[in-house]
Amino acid sequence: MDILLQQIINGLTTGSVYAVVALGYTxxxxxxxxxxxxxGEVVMIGAMVAFTIITAxxxxxxxxxxxxxxxVLAAIPVCMGIGYSLERIAYRPLRHAPRLAPLITAIGMSIxxxxxxxxxxxxNPLAFPQIIDNPSFNIxxxxxxxxxxxxxxxxxxxxxxxxxxxxxxxFGIAIRxxxxxxxxxxxxxxNADRVIAATFVIGAGLGAVAGVMFGTYYGIAHYTMGFTxxxxxxxxxxxxxxxxxxxxxxxxxxxGLVEALGSGYIGDLTNLCHWPGATSWMGxxxxxxxxxxxxxxxxxxxxxxxxxxxxxxxxPSGLLGERVSERA
Amino acid sequence: MMxxxxxxxxxxxxxxxxxxxxxxxxxxxxxxVGTAWVxxxxxxxxxxxxxxxxxxxxxxxxxxxxxxxxxFAVGAYVYGLLASPHFGIHLPFWVIxxxxxxxxxxxxxxxxxxxxxxxxxxxxxxxxGFGEIVRIFMNNLSNPINLTNGPKGINRIDHFQIGNVxxxxxxxxxxxxxxxxxxxxxxxxxxxxxxxxxxxxxKHSRIGRAWVAIREDEVAAKAAGINTRNIKLLAFSMGATxxxxxxxxxxxxxxxxxxxxxxxxxxxxxxAMVVLGGMGNIWGVIAGxxxxxxxxxxxxxxxxxxxxxxxxxxxIDPEVLRMLIFGFAxxxxxxxxxxxxxxxxxxxxxxxxNRT
Numbered sequence: 087m088d089i090l091l092q093q094i095i096n097g098l099t100t101g102s103v104y105a106v107v108a109l110g111y112t113x114x115x116x117x118x119x120x121x122x123x124x125x126g127e128v129v130m131i132g133a134m135v136a137f138t139i140i141t142a143x144x145x146x147x148x149x150x151x152x153x154x155x156x157x158v159l160a161a162i163p164v165c166m167g168i169g170y171s172l173e174r175i176a177y178r179p180l181r182h183a184p185r186l187a188p189l190i191t192a193i194g195m196s197i198x199x200x201x202x203x204x205x206x207x208x209x210n211p212l213a214f215p216q217i218i219d220n221p222s223f224n225i226x227x228x229x230x231x232x233x234x235x236x237x238x239x240x241x242x243x244x245x246x247x248x249x250x251x252x253x254x255x256x257f258g259i260a261i262r263x264x265x266x267x268x269x270x271x272x273x274x275x276x277n278a279d280r281v282i283a284a285t286f287v288i289g290a291g292l293g294a295v296a297g298v299m300f301g302t303y304y305g306i307a308h309y310t311m312g313f314t315x316x317x318x319x320x321x322x323x324x325x326x327x328x329x330x331x332x333x334x335x336x337x338x339x340x341x342g343l344v345e346a347l348g349s350g351y352i353g354d355l356t357n358l359c360h361w362p363g364a365t366s367w368m369g370x371x372x373x374x375x376x377x378x379x380x381x382x383x384x385x386x387x388x389x390x391x392x393x394x395x396x397x398x399x400x401x402p403s404g405l406l407g408e409r410v411s412e413r414a
Numbered sequence: 415m416m417x418x419x420x421x422x423x424x425x426x427x428x429x430x431x432x433x434x435x436x437x438x439x440x441x442x443x444x445x446x447v448g449t450a451w452v453x454x455x456x457x458x459x460x461x462x463x464x465x466x467x468x469x470x471x472x473x474x475x476x477x478x479x480x481x482x483x484x485x486f487a488v489g490a491y492v493y494g495l496l497a498s499p500h501f502g503i504h505l506p507f508w509v510i511x512x513x514x515x516x517x518x519x520x521x522x523x524x525x526x527x528x529x530x531x532x533x534x535x536x537x538x539x540x541x542x543g544f545g546e547i548v549r550i551f552m553n554n555l556s557n558p559i560n561l562t563n564g565p566k567g568i569n570r571i572d573h574f575q576i577g578n579v580x581x582x583x584x585x586x587x588x589x590x591x592x593x594x595x596x597x598x599x600x601x602x603x604x605x606x607x608x609x610x611x612x613x614x615x616x617k618h619s620r621i622g623r624a625w626v627a628i629r630e631d632e633v634a635a636k637a638a639g640i641n642t643r644n645i646k647l648l649a650f651s652m653g654a655t656x657x658x659x660x661x662x663x664x665x666x667x668x669x670x671x672x673x674x675x676x677x678x679x680x681x682x683x684x685x686a687m688v689v690l691g692g693m694g695n696i697w698g699v700i701a702g703x704x705x706x707x708x709x710x711x712x713x714x715x716x717x718x719x720x721x722x723x724x725x726x727x728x729x730i731d732p733e734v735l736r737m738l739i740f741g742f743a744x745x746x747x748x749x750x751x752x753x754x755x756x757x758x759x760x761x762x763x764x765x766x767x768n769r770t
Binding site: 180198387 | 529538546547551553554685734741742744747748749
């Protein structure tokens with residue numbers, strides 16, 4: 087019971103980070119139908135910038151909350167700037183090119199960002215300085231830490247804020263209109279270039295916060311962290327139906343849960359010594375309570391990819407996405 | 415196409431003869447500089463083979479595959495497992511290479527089957543995930559039964575052996591000393607020739623035209639009576655087969671394999687070679703692969719001294735610089751020469767015209 091609850095809490099934490107990153111993918115995809123392949127690197131740079139600021143301020147007498155806030159506030163404009171440049175350099179000039187072309191420029195930008203980060207911060211991971219004491223609370227036999235609560239709350243807040251922005255403001259209407267049809271939106275007086283750039287910038291801003299949350303949760307930030315995180319968040323966006331905001335949120339949290347529960351239980355499930363009937367032909371390998379685990383929790387990263395493949399095979403439009411005709 | 419040589423002009427024949435002559439004496443010229451350069455050349459040829467394989471998938475059939483290195487890995491591991499003390503199996507290479515090719519081809523079909531309906535960027539992401547899954551499995555399949563030896567990889571892999579000639583040591587033929595890398599070089603050259611001929615024949619065959627038709631317009635291709643499912647699977651499988659063969663030779667030349675050699679960056683590198691050279695054009699792809707495999711080595715020998723001379727210390731690691739140049743090359747090529755440096759005539763039109 088407590089293991090189940092614990093994994094659910096852990097899954098909700100990582101899942102809400104995935105959801106926030108997934109929003110960045112899905113917003114851009116919704117508007118221009120292209121994958122912003124470099125989004126994961128933007129998230130990584132957000133974490134690195136914030137960690138640098140936090141480490142620099144850690145020695146001062148400032149209150150810890152203020153230090154973390156300063157780190158986040160420094161990361162957001164940096165990432166927004168990168169998001170904007172990405173759109174200008176890698177996407178806008180190629181908007182009418184075949185769709186393979188912007189994907190390749192995005193891969194190029196992602197390599198460039200990753201190696202610039204490597205040049206600035208080096209190969210060693212940055213550690214989150216011990217400035218906040220992380221209280222642990224007990225709920226029904228499982229532990230939830232202050233950082234986990236903060237991550238879940240902040241993610242919900244950002245998702246709520248974005249939903250309000252997209253569904254309740256004038257600019258949000260412009261974004262949705264552009265996603266519906268760029269040309270008609272243009273006829274209605276919407277500046278499509280501005281809307282597209284805005285989705286990149288908003289996505290990057292959300293990504294910056296997500297990067298800090300992810301880094302804080304695991305205690306480290308590394309120049310390669312953006313790749314796996316980005317891929318998982320993209321899987322989450324596809325899972326929920328890419329281009330669909332609530333879909334990205336649901337997909338992210340679901341992916342986090344699947345991953346946490348999967349890696350929590352796969353060891354037990356594939357332990358042949360626990361299988362009734364298997365013990366006879368396993369023989370002495372199971373003697374004295376020994377284990378024979380076929381797949382351990384080190385296969386954690388496989389779940390996201392498997393899930394992505396399964397979704398695309400059986401329901402390519404995702405859980406909440408409407409079936410759209412495929413573009414050639 | 416009875417005799418392709420007959421269709422060439424005199425000048426082209428002369429050029430071809432010149433290239434052939436250079437390729438034949440190249441390892442001995444390089445060996446005078448250092449055997450390291452022969453090894454570098456061998457790896458360059460391996461990358462040419464890989465790019466030609468990926469070119470079938472990306473260039474001919476237009477299916478963007480970001481996990482191509484997985485097939486290289488499969489070939490390398492098949493060779494490593496069947497010719498090393500790890501399992502105590504020591505099969506000769508001419509048995510293993512076909513096995514590796516077949517296993518890789520099967521892996522290609524397994525990847526292809528669920529992704530048949532996907533296109534463009536979705537396909538790219540799924541193939542990328544597939545590549546990562548293969549790598550994660552290789553990294554972790556050391557427990558509870560030690561299949562792959564985990565992150566440590568497989569060591570002491572057998573060298574090629576033809577009759578009494580072992581590719582590990584030096585032999586003397588016709589009064590010339592053939593060191594191990596030089597023997598591998600000639601072997602690779604023979605394989606390369608075969609692969610180029612197969613690629614050229616494929617391209618102008620019924621299958622090759624079907625691939626191009628799918629790349630240009632899948633719906634129209636289907637309407638024209640092409641079995642798009644089988645033809646796409648064939649592209650994946652064929653590309654994977656070449657990757658598997660290259661992987662087997664890589665394992666033998668390097669003597670060990672570990673999951674570290676098969677990270678995503680390698681897939682991207684091979685893709686960069688194909689894209690930069692000119693998707694679909696065999697000669698362009700070869701040029702791209704040669705260019706990008708020699709570039710880091712040349713950089714290694716120039717960047718360090720130049721930086722030392724200018725700043726007195728190393729500012730940018732050549733490896734990092736190489737990746738940065740790759741990144742910029744990808745971005746700039748797509749912006750200014752979207753069809754690559756040496757594009758296929760048809761592709762050039764397709765990549766430069768506007769999408770409607």
